[in-house]
Amino acid sequence: MQEVGVQRQYAPNSICFGCGPANDKGLKIDSYQTADGLVLRFTPSEEHQAFPGMINGGIIGTLLDCHGNWAAAMAIMKDQGMNHPPCTVTAKYEVKLRRPTPLGAELEILATISELMVDRAKVEMTLSADGKVCALGSGLFVAVKEGHPAYHRWH
DSSP: OOSSOHHHHHOTTOOOTTTOTTOTTSOOOOEEEOSSEEEEEEOOOGGGEEETTEEOHHHHHHHHHHHHHHHHHHHHHHHHTOSSOOOEEEEEEEEEEOSOOBTTSOEEEEEEEEEEOSSEEEEEEEEEETTEEEEEEEEEEEEOOTTSTTTTTTO
16 A cells, blocks of 8 residues: 555645645545555544444545545546546535444545546445445546636645
């Protein structure tokens, strides 16, 4: 596994709440490349709870959204032979909460590409804790062009 997550490698100044290394109050996720996509390991904190001992669904959604977005960006970069991932944004995503996600467990989120197009990717995500699937996600993430408000956000 690489030493630095793709977020810190390619977007160290990003302020995104979920994946921005420069957001001191954010989640600061680190996603790592695998043969099939990206993997994320994240340990929630006390303030991420919805009720005692269980993680808030919005935090789960943020983890899936940001991690899926980066999986798309990295897949497009690789497919197009780019040196830097394009800035991608979420066009749509869906979260299915399968069971309560416990506090105190390291979460593992796998993101794989289900369909890759020139400027967008469909991504499937699975969030597990203690070997049990707690949430599933799917999304469509699109590379934006110059002129879009998010175009330079990772640079």
